Structure formats: structure tokens, C-alpha cells
Amino acid sequence: xxxxxxxxxxxxxxxxxxxxxxxxxxxxxxxxxxxxxxxxxxxxxxxxxxxxxxxxxxxxxxxxxxxxxxxxxxxxxxxxxxxxxxxxxxxxxxxxxxxxxxxxxxxxxxxxxxxxxxxxxxxxxxxxxxxxxxxxxxxxxxxxxxxxxxxxxxxxxxxxxxxxxxxxxxxxxxxxxxxxxxxxxxxxxxxxxxxxxxxxxxxxxxxxxxxxxxxxxxxxxxxxxxxxxxxxxxxxxxxxxxxxxxxxxxxxxxxxxxxxxxxxxxxxxxxxxxxxxxxxxxxxxxxxxxxxxxxxxxxxxxxxxxxxxxxxxxxxxxxx
Numbered sequence: 429x430x431x432x433x434x435x436x437x438x439x440x441x442x443x444x445x446x447x448x449x450x451x452x453x454x455x456x457x458x459x460x461x462x463x464x465x466x467x468x469x470x471x472x473x474x475x476x477x478x479x480x481x482x483x484x485x486x487x488x489x490x491x492x493x494x495x496x497x498x499x500x501x502x503x504x505x506x507x508x509x510x511x512x513x514x515x516x517x518x519x520x521x522x523x524x525x526x527x528x529x530x531x532x533x534x535x536x537x538x539x540x541x542x543x544x545x546x547x548x549x550x551x552x553x554x555x556x557x558x559x560x561x562x563x564x565x566x567x568x569x570x571x572x573x574x575x576x577x578x579x580x581x582x583x584x585x586x587x588x589x590x591x592x593x594x595x596x597x598x599x600x601x602x603x604x605x606x607x608x609x610x611x612x613x614x615x616x617x618x619x620x621x622x623x624x625x626x627x628x629x630x631x632x633x634x635x636x637x638x639x640x641x642x643x644x645x646x647x648x649x650x651x652x653x654x655x656x657x658x659x660x661x662x663x664x665x666x667x668x669x670x671x672x673x674x675x676x677x678x679x680x681x682x683x684x685x686x687x688x689x690x691x692x693x694x695x696x697x698x699x700x701x702x703x704x705x706x707x708x709x710x711x712x713x714x715x716x717x718x719x720x721x722x723x724x725x726x727x728x729x730x731x732x733x734x735x736x737x738x739x740x741x742x743x744x745x746x747x748x
Contacts, residue, residue: 430475431455432543435465435491436509437483441532445478445509448536449543462486463572466494469501470565476543481510481521485569486576489524494575496525500562503554505546509534586728589617593732604634606740608675610708610733611636618722620710621687622649625697625733626657627706627741631669637676640683641713648689649711656694657707684713691717695730699738708733 432454436442446456457472459465461483469477477495479488486494488508495501505527512531521529527546530538550559567575592613607625611634614623621641626633633653635646650672654665674681691712699705708730710718 429453429455430547431457431472432476432478433457433459433465433468433472433474434478435459435462435468435483435488436480437461438480441480441509445539448539449478452540454543460484462488462491463569465491466572466575467567467569469495469504470498470567473501473561473564474504475547475559476505476507478507478509478539478543479526481508481512486572489520490576490579492521492524492526494572494579497579500560500565503550503559505543505550507539507542507546509539589613589725589728590732593729593736603737603740604673606736607634608636610729610737611675614708614710614725614729617725618710619717620712622646622689622711624649624653624709625706625737626653626665626670626709627737628657628661628663628665628704630671630741631665632671632673634673634675637674637678637680639713640680640687642685642687643682645687645689645711645713646681649692649709652689652692652711653694653707653709656692656709657696657704660694660696660707661704687713689713690715693718693722693726695726697730697734697737699734705734705738705741 432449434442434445434456436445437460442458446458449456457468457474459468463485465477465479479491481488488510492506492508495504495506506525507528507530508521508526509530509532518529528542530542593610610625611623615638621639622635622637622645624633624635633650635650651667654667654670658665689711691714692709694707694709696704697706697708708726
């Protein structure tokens with residue numbers, strides 16, 4: 429029997445939704461608000477969740493974001509059931525991770541169909557494999573609110589990083605200044621020795637030096653960049669075929685003669701239409717220099733950076 433967690437601060441609505449789903453063969457777990465919903469989901473690991481939006485303590489939008497942000501519950505389908513029906517509400521529901529959005533003037537068959545379809549869609553996405561069912565987790569209300577704060581902090585950080593990158597389009601002049609600006613933003617969040625932006629069509633690599641390193645490290649870095657963009661794009665790029673432009677204002681290259689490249693991390697840059705326009709890469713002389721935080725930061729930057737770079741590149745082409 430599939431299990432569904434339902435959350436609504438209205439006892440009447442909880443009773444109605446619970447009755448509809450129970451009659452159709454679901455085992456229903458009730459919650460009175462978003463905090464209890466998150467607690468119930470992590471405790472029971474249900475097959476689906478039905479959330480009201482306007483609830484005390486934590487709204488349905490925030491509860492959905494918390495569940496979709498946690499690998500243990502990310503694949504559990506979420507249905508938002510609310511009296512809010514503006515286009516902006518549906519838009520925000522989709523960005524909160526909801527799999528379906530229903531208004532409270534629903535007919536019973538609509539709710540049942542929505543729950544069954546989202547469960548079936550999840551099963552299809554897994555290719556018939558059984559859903560992961562991690563061990564139940566007991567959270568206090570304070571634990572849930574702590575997760576809300578952590579999520580808010582992370583989303584604000586992501587928004588600020590993306591805003592810093594996209595603002596380069598208005599604050600920099602010329603293509604090379606744009607690339608330098610992106611490498612400078614990266615340096616604020618990630619400790620690296622060398623960083624590159626390689627443009628595939630132009631076969632040009634812009635390399636920035638952030639820490640004292642060796643010529644050997646530099647050579648290994650450029651070689652790794654060429655190999656990485658070849659692998660990502662399927663288009664062969666060789667070191668000899670690259671026009672490498674070095675930015676080393678503080679003359680750090682050659683400062684450490686013993687340094688070698690120990691860690692390399694790269695991310696394809698996808699411009700307009702999703703086509704690969706180049707590569708963003710970092711390297712360090714330290715082992716395991718880039719952890720999950722560095723990878724997450726690159727993932728934040730690569731999308732807006734690709735668009736900003738592509739726009740600057742196109743503007744330069746038009747100017748010439």
C-alpha cells in the first residue's frame with residue numbers, strides 16, 4: 429500500500445484529503461504544518477507528499493525546497509494543493525520543486541490522479557528500479573528550522589554569486605576584461621594556483637595565476653585544459669594549436685620551481701542554445717585541493733559565466 433504524507437493547517441482539508449486518498453488505497457500520514465510535514469517525510473519515507481502552501485512556521489514552498497534539496501527525499505514526488513492560483517504562484521511552486529500543482533477546488537479524482545501520476549513518473553524515471561529507502565530520520569522542530577536557515581543561507585550565496593557574474597556584462601569593457609573578471613570572482617570563493625577560460629571556436633586560452641607556482645605546473649595545466657575540452661566537446665584541441673594568453677600581474681609564475689599540478693578541475697561552458705563554447709578550469713599544486721564546495725561553486729558560475737563570455741565574444745566579433 430503506497431504511503432502519502434499530507435500537510436495542511438486546516439483540519440477540515442486534512443480530513444477531506446485523507447478520506448479521498450484512503451478510499452483509493454493509500455496509507456495517509458497527516459501533518460499540521462510544514463515543519464511536521466518534513467518530520468513526517470523523513471520519518472516514514474513515503475511514496476508521495478501533498479502540501480498546502482500557506483501553513484504556519486514553514487510554508488509548503490519551503491518544505492518542498494527542503495525535501496528536494498535532501499538526497500534522501502529528493503526523488504519523492506511533491507503535490508502542492510493550495511487556494512493560490514496566480515501564474516506567479518504556479519511559477520514559484522515549480523521552482524520550489526513541486527511535481528504537480530492543484531488548487532483546492534479540486535475534484536477527488538483529480539487529486540488521486542495527480543498523486544498516482546507523480547508516483548508513476550518517478551518509477552519511470554528510475555527505469556523500474558525500486559526507490560531508495562534510507563533509514564528513517566527523527567528530526568526535532570529545531571532541526572527542521574536549522575535546515576531552513578542553512579537552505580536560505582545557501583540560496584542567498586548562490587544568488588549573490590550569480591549576480592556578481594552577470595553584473596560583469598555591465599561593469600567590464602571588452603572581452604578580456606570580462607574573462608579576467610570571472611577569474612577574479614572565482615578567486616574569492618576557491619583557492620587555486622592557476623585558472624583558465626578556454627574558448628573553443630577561437631582556440632584561445634586565458635590563464636590567470638593566483639599563487640606562486642612553477643613553469644612545469646603551468647605546462648601541465650594547459651595540457652590538461654586542452655585534453656578536457658577535447659573530451660567535453662568531441663572536437664580535438666591540441667596545446668600547439670592554442671593561443672595562450674597569460675595574466676600574471678604579480679609575476680607569480682616561476683616563483684616556486686618545485687611545484688607540480690596535483691589537482692585539476694574543469695567545467696564545460698555552454699552558451700546560447702546549450703552549445704559548448706569553451707571550458708572553465710582550475711588547478712592546484714596541493715592534493716585534493718578542490719572538494720564539494722569548489723565543485724558546487726563552479727556549478728553556480730558556469731551557466732552565467734558561459735552566457736556572459738559568449739555575449740562578450742559575440743560583441744567583439746561584431747566590433748571587428
